[in-house]
Amino acid sequence: MHIKAGGIAIITLLLSTGFQISDAQAGPEKRCLACHSFADKNNMGPGLKGVFGRKAGTHPGFEYSESLKNADWVWNEENLRKWLYDAPSSIKELTGDDKAKTEMPKYKYKGEKADKTINFLKTLK
Numbered sequence: 001m002h003i004k005a006g007g008i009a010i011i012t013l014l015l016s017t018g019f020q021i022s023d024a025q026a027g028p029e030k031r032c033l034a035c036h037s038f039a040d041k042n043n044m045g046p047g048l049k050g051v052f053g054r055k056a057g058t059h060p061g062f063e064y065s066e067s068l069k070n071a072d073w074v075w076n077e078e079n080l081r082k083w084l085y086d087a088p089s090s091i092k093e094l095t096g097d098d099k100a101k102t103e104m105p106k107y108k109y110k111g112e113k114a115d116k117t118i119n120f121l122k123t124l125k
């Protein structure tokens, strides 16, 4: 009996809290939450709401690195793919400056992982 009751409690818990997780945050993007919110709020990293199609380094209230502050590109599939694979090298390529630096770590996301993450970012409007 106890086990049964516990099982129901767990199912209820999953139904009440789990859906949000399975909706949006169960894919490779969940690791981003360590530093980013998927809303406007800035944490260690800038809020990612609306980041797809936004000019890099322009989320209000975030203290970007010099490299992103002066960025002249818009986040699209191509540069996000580079960024998610290796931000510290791609910042050099994107800025054309060998000394450019970013605090966003290297994630080595590629293939399906990168696709899923980018598709997810597109939904953050």
Ligand code: HEC
Pocket: 028, 029, 031, 032, 033, 034, 035, 036, 044, 045, 046, 051, 055, 056, 057, 058, 059, 063, 064, 065, 066, 067, 068, 075, 083, 084, 101, 102, 103, 104, 105, 107, 109, 117, 121
């Ligand atoms: C350890 C912390 C950390 C994690 C984890 C992290 N980021 Fe970041 N991210 C940052 C920081 C810090 C910046 C700002 C870098 C700068 O100013 O150079 C940033 C910047 C970005 C930007 C540029 C935003 C803009 O407004 O130009 C994007 C896009 C981004 N991150 C996506 C992601 C995604 C997607 C993930 C998950 C795969 C992720 N980040 C995981 C720390 C992190």
